[in-house]
Amino acid sequence: MTQDMNAQKKWMQLPRDVVVGHGVIDDVKNVCADLKLADNALIVTGKSTRKIAGDIVHDSLTDSGQRVEMIVSEAASMKEVDRVRKQALESGVEYLLGVGSGKSIDVAKLAATEIEVPFISVPTAASHDGIVSSRASIKNGNKTASIQANAPMAVIADTDIIAEAPYRLLASGCGDIISNCTAVLDWQLATRLQNVPFSEYAAALSSMTAQILIDSADTIKPELESSVRMVVKALVSSGVAMSIAGSSRPASGSEHMFSHALDKVAPVPALHGEQCGVGTILMMYLHGGDWKSIRDALQAINAPVTAEELGIEDKYILEALVLSHTIRPERYTILGTGLTPDAAEIVARKTKVIS
Numbered sequence: 303m304t305q306d307m308n309a310q311k312k313w314m315q316l317p318r319d320v321v322v323g324h325g326v327i328d329d330v331k332n333v334c335a336d337l338k339l340a341d342n343a344l345i346v347t348g349k350s351t352r353k354i355a356g357d358i359v360h361d362s363l364t365d366s367g368q369r370v371e372m373i374v375s376e377a378a379s380m381k382e383v384d385r386v387r388k389q390a391l392e393s394g395v396e397y398l399l400g401v402g403s404g405k406s407i408d409v410a411k412l413a414a415t416e417i418e419v420p421f422i423s424v425p426t427a428a429s430h431d432g433i434v435s436s437r438a439s440i441k442n443g444n445k446t447a448s449i450q451a452n453a454p455m456a457v458i459a460d461t462d463i464i465a466e467a468p469y470r471l472l473a474s475g476c477g478d479i480i481s482n483c484t485a486v487l488d489w490q491l492a493t494r495l496q497n498v499p500f501s502e503y504a505a506a507l508s509s510m511t512a513q514i515l516i517d518s519a520d521t522i523k524p525e526l527e528s529s530v531r532m533v534v535k536a537l538v539s540s541g542v543a544m545s546i547a548g549s550s551r552p553a554s555g556s557e558h559m560f561s562h563a564l565d566k567v568a569p570v571p572a573l574h575g576e577q578c579g580v581g582t583i584l585m586m587y588l589h590g591g592d593w594k595s596i597r598d599a600l601q602a603i604n605a606p607v608t609a610e611e612l613g614i615e616d617k618y619i620l621e622a623l624v625l626s627h628t629i630r631p632e633r634y635t636i637l638g639t640g641l642t643p644d645a646a647e648i649v650a651r652k653t654k655v656i657s
């Protein structure tokens with residue numbers, strides 16, 4: 303048996319149809335026709351997003367002659383995944399749609415993977431790259447796990463709907479993209495120190511995507527469909543980078559570990575991408591890189607750059623920093639064996655995350 307890396311099997315799962323633009327919610331039925339998904343759908347949607355998009359997709363598919371059921375899910379939990387899976391099996395559904403925010407998409411994505419049916423992602427906000435990726439973040443008890451699932455067969459992102467979503471969600475999506483900068487540095491470091499598998503293509507795509515967004519930061523504005531289009535395309539690119547890598551390495555490093563740590567310690571965490579953005583400032587400082595330009599880009603976008611703007615007390619930022627390296631011990635990053643409390647305070651103060 304050869305040890306040649308090129309001889310190893312690589313299986314990349316990517317969405318087949320990605321439709322982005324004004325009013326494309328009306329194309330859901332056309333995408334289903336393209337994918338030969340002709341009947342028996344189950345829509346997973348959220349409490350607010352049902353009115354914004356869930357009902358539209360329901361009525362449009364029903365009008366085209368399909369049987370369609372809808373389930374409103376309020377949490378991305380294993381209990382909800384089980385509830386959706388049970389209803390899908392009882393009704394013998396042919397495919398699932400996640401119509402809404404990150405929570406609804408993750409629940410539908412994992413339930414579809416478990417019952418081995420196709421899944422279509424219809425995001426109402428561009429808040430993170432989970433709208434495209436093959437990962438689902440699901441709570442089990444008080445632990446959240448990032449679980450490998452099937453990538454969506456299609457992503458349908460209506461820029462009109464997403465532009466109407468609270469701007470905070472779009473700015474959060476930008477933080478998730480900008481975090482690719484430190485994720486790739488961490489990946490390169492781990493490759494040098496621990497010879498972990500590395501993909502030049504995935505890393506280049508991920509870094510380039512973040513850089514394009516940083517260079518265009520001052521064009522990202524509320525209620526502009528052109529801004530939404532740019533962010534959605536970047537989230538798609540990040541998702542593709544993860545698919546090429548076969549892991550979240552190109553888009554998740556030490557800054558994500560910091561965000562996951564904040565989710566554990568902060569009484570009221572901020573949005574995923576908001577926390578990752580602040581994490582990128584901190585981790586870029588640790589890498590000895592240009593953390594100021596990361597901060598400037600986030601500020602231009604109007605994304606949080608301080609503990610206060612995240613709505614999280616300084617003490618939880620410091621606690622999360624010290625805890626971050628324990629989040630995913632198998633993933634080597636700049637955090638190494640961890641920060642001491644005094645080192646954590648220095649990095650947080652020098653980067654002005656705390657004052």
Ligand SMILES: NC(=O)C1=CN([C@@H]2O[C@H](COP(=O)(O)OP(=O)(O)OC[C@H]3O[C@@H](n4cnc5c(N)ncnc54)[C@H](OP(=O)(O)O)[C@@H]3O)[C@@H](O)[C@H]2O)C=CC1
Pocket residue numbers: 347348349350351352354378402403404405406408426427429430431432433435437438439440446463464466467468471474573574575
């Ligand atoms: N799979 C992955 O790789 C990743 C998954 N995640 C997970 O995703 C979740 C976070 O997702 P995120 O989208 O940031 O936040 P949420 O899913 O928590 O959604 C935030 C809120 O925004 C609302 N909303 C969404 N779209 C609109 C709109 N167009 N107009 C008005 N309100 C809207 C939602 O309504 P409603 O109540 O209807 O949903 C919800 O109340 C977490 O569970 C996190 O763990 C995070 C990163 C990566």
Ligand SMILES: O=C(CO)COP(=O)(O)O
Pocket residue numbers: 430431432437439448478550553554558
């Ligand atoms: O959020 C992600 C990438 O942006 C997914 O990363 P995780 O593997 O840390 O859940």
Ligand SMILES: [Zn+2]
Pocket residue numbers: 430431478553554558574578
């Ligand atoms: Zn992320």
